Amino acid sequence: MFVYADNAATTKMSKTAISAMTDYYENIYANPSSLHTAGQQAKEALEDARARVAACLGCEAREIYFTSGGSEADNQAILSAAKLGAMKGKKHIISTAFEHHAVLHTLNKLEKEGYEITLLDVSQGHNVTAGQVAEAIRPDTCLVTCMYANNEIGSVLPVAEIGKVCKEKGVLFHTDAVQAVGHLEIDVKKQNIDMLSLSGHKFHGPKGVGALYVRRGVMLSNLIEGGAQERGKRAGTENIPGIRGLAAALEEACANMEENNKKVVALRDKLIAGLSQIPHSALNGDPVNRLPGNVSFCFEGIEGESLLLMLDALGICASSGSACTSGSLDPSHVLLAIGRVHDVAHGSLRLSVCHYNTEEEIEHILACVPKVVQNLRNMSPVWRDLQTGKREYIL
Amino acid sequence: MALYSEVVMDHFMNPRNVGIIENADGVGEVGNAKCGDIMKIYLKIENDIIEDVKFETFGCGSAIASSSMATEMIKGKSIENALSLTNKAVAEALEGLPAHKMHCSVLAEEAIKSALKNYYEKNNIPYDKSQFPDCENCAHCHE
Numbered sequence: 001m002f003v004y005a006d007n008a009a010t011t012k013m014s015k016t017a018i019s020a021m022t023d024y025y026e027n028i029y030a031n032p033s034s035l036h037t038a039g040q041q042a043k044e045a046l047e048d049a050r051a052r053v054a055a056c057l058g059c060e061a062r063e064i065y066f067t068s069g070g071s072e073a074d075n076q077a078i079l080s081a082a083k084l085g086a087m088k089g090k091k092h093i094i095s096t097a098f099e100h101h102a103v104l105h106t107l108n109k110l111e112k113e114g115y116e117i118t119l120l121d122v123s124q125g126h127n128v129t130a131g132q133v134a135e136a137i138r139p140d141t142c143l144v145t146c147m148y149a150n151n152e153i154g155s156v157l158p159v160a161e162i163g164k165v166c167k168e169k170g171v172l173f174h175t176d177a178v179q180a181v182g183h184l185e186i187d188v189k190k191q192n193i194d195m196l197s198l199s200g201h202k203f204h205g206p207k208g209v210g211a212l213y214v215r216r217g218v219m220l221s222n223l224i225e226g227g228a229q230e231r232g233k234r235a236g237t238e239n240i241p242g243i244r245g246l247a248a249a250l251e252e253a254c255a256n257m258e259e260n261n262k263k264v265v266a267l268r269d270k271l272i273a274g275l276s277q278i279p280h281s282a283l284n285g286d287p288v289n290r291l292p293g294n295v296s297f298c299f300e301g302i303e304g305e306s307l308l309l310m311l312d313a314l315g316i317c318a319s320s321g322s323a324c325t326s327g328s329l330d331p332s333h334v335l336l337a338i339g340r341v342h343d344v345a346h347g348s349l350r351l352s353v354c355h356y357n358t359e360e361e362i363e364h365i366l367a368c369v370p371k372v373v374q375n376l377r378n379m380s381p382v383w384r385d386l387q388t389g390k391r392e393y394i395l
Numbered sequence: 396m397a398l399y400s401e402v403v404m405d406h407f408m409n410p411r412n413v414g415i416i417e418n419a420d421g422v423g424e425v426g427n428a429k430c431g432d433i434m435k436i437y438l439k440i441e442n443d444i445i446e447d448v449k450f451e452t453f454g455c456g457s458a459i460a461s462s463s464m465a466t467e468m469i470k471g472k473s474i475e476n477a478l479s480l481t482n483k484a485v486a487e488a489l490e491g492l493p494a495h496k497m498h499c500s501v502l503a504e505e506a507i508k509s510a511l512k513n514y515y516e517k518n519n520i521p522y523d524k525s526q527f528p529d530c531e532n533c534a535h536c537h538e
């Protein structure tokens with residue numbers, strides 16, 4: 001049995017998204033900047049996609065800028081806000097310790113350039129509170145950037161509350177919503193979000209295309225200079241097939257959100273209940289405010305890469321925050337940030353499911369994971385030391 | 396292309412010599428859980444010959460495969476032979492390891508040496524210290 005349970009990494013494209021794209025490869029391939037009818041047809045298709053994406057987020061079409069993906073959108077949002085801040089002498093930015101590297105590495109760069117970065121602690125409840133944000137805001141804070149939902153452990157942040165705090169204090173608020181868009185109800189106006197990043201391939205759309213919502217009145221700076229595409233804020237001939245695919249996938253995801261989530265949450269909860277039976281294991285992430293498809297565990301006494309390899313041999317695609325899967329010595333910064341010590345963080349497993357997954361697949365996973373964990377524990381000197389009392393259990 | 400060679404996958408999925416030896420003549424453990432790999436080697440030695448060897452490993456696929464291969468390579472061999480086993484030889488026998496996984500084969504070499512050192516020390520046999528890595532102070536896991 002083949003089970004794809006790595007939807008947080010990327011998703012399979014929906015048929016709707018694929019068919020929305022093929023026409024734009026085959027027939028409507030002109031450059032939307034061209035004057036001729038074919039070009040204008042492409043331009044219409046582009047603007048239609050923009051309006052549809054905007055409708056899914058509750059904003060205006062002109063507040064949407066298409067990018068090459070989530071990473072670019074994050075970079076552009078943060079660097080733009082930082083530049084705006086510097087013009088007013090404000091060089092303090094607030095974020096969280098468990099952001100995606102697209103955010104964290106951008107903040108590192110700014111720190112080297114003289115900005116001051118506060119990363120909010122996420123070890124309490126594997127989440128942040130709006131209160132933490134309020135407390136961290138200073139007169140010189142120019143940006144709060146908090147992800148909407150965490151890609152590794154699934155915690156969903158109190159975005160509306162954070163938005164309210166930021167609005168009251170007059171600080172720009174950006175959210176990396178790459179894991180949330182298409183999966184959770186979003187209304188950028190109601191939630192007081194000034195900037196939001198999204199990526200097509202996380203909701204059954206294409207890879208290499210994303211979007212940045214920027215509230216009207218917030219000045220955006222370019223990452224890419226050149227032509228006047230995207231109202232002069234992002235040069236380069238538009239990826240119309242990608243943009244059409246993204247819009248179609250997003251519309252489909254939003255239209256079916258309630259129905260899909262009912263199914264996905266049931267699959268997730270079945271997995272969580274089943275895997276919780278494994279002794280000396282722990283669920284990572286907020287148990288209540290959680291992405292519908294995210295299951296993340298740490299299993300004591302084993303290492304994540306070997307767990308993934310054995311699951312792969314059984315047809316199960318999953319991921320881990322272990323150091324060995326990343327090629328570095330340190331396990332995932334997210335697991336460390338929520339307070340998992342190295343020993344335990346190495347033994348992590350993330351399963352991320354979607355509405356394409358079935359009950360039978362979940363049962364296959366539940367039949368395999370406990371066996372594989374036991375198999376690896378049986379050859380682990382750490383497990384033996386835990387069992388003989390030479391080492392103390394952490395979980 | 397798969398991540399690992401077929402030989403690595405075979406030794407990972409069907410590891411040889413997993414387990415422990417009660418009252419082993421030499422035991423060596425290297426690595427630590429913090430950096431993600433621990434290898435423990437148990438030796439049964441008679442007349443300078445490694446009569447039996449077992450291992451336990453906490454680590455990635457290549458760490459488990461390296462332990463399995465290394466134990467196969469010293470089983471039934473003389474101590475002298477086992478001492479000359481290099482991580483390169485282990486990696487070659489595995490038909491190669493990805494560059495960032497070479498440290499797993501190093502760990503296997505060091506685990507065997509550490510078990511042999513333990514055997515020498517237990518039996519008050521004089522030995523050439525320069526033949527053994529200084530695991531306690533190695534930068535790999537103690538940065």
Ligand SMILES: Cc1ncc(COP(=O)(O)O)c(C=O)c1O
Pocket residue numbers: 008009068069070071072074100102147149150151176178179199200208209210
């Ligand atoms: C939370 C989060 N932010 C940003 C990204 C980057 O998105 P992309 O791969 O489209 O650049 C991802 C996905 O990898 C993500 O999960």
Ligand SMILES: [Zn+2]
Pocket residue numbers: 426427430431432498535536
């Ligand atoms: Zn190591």
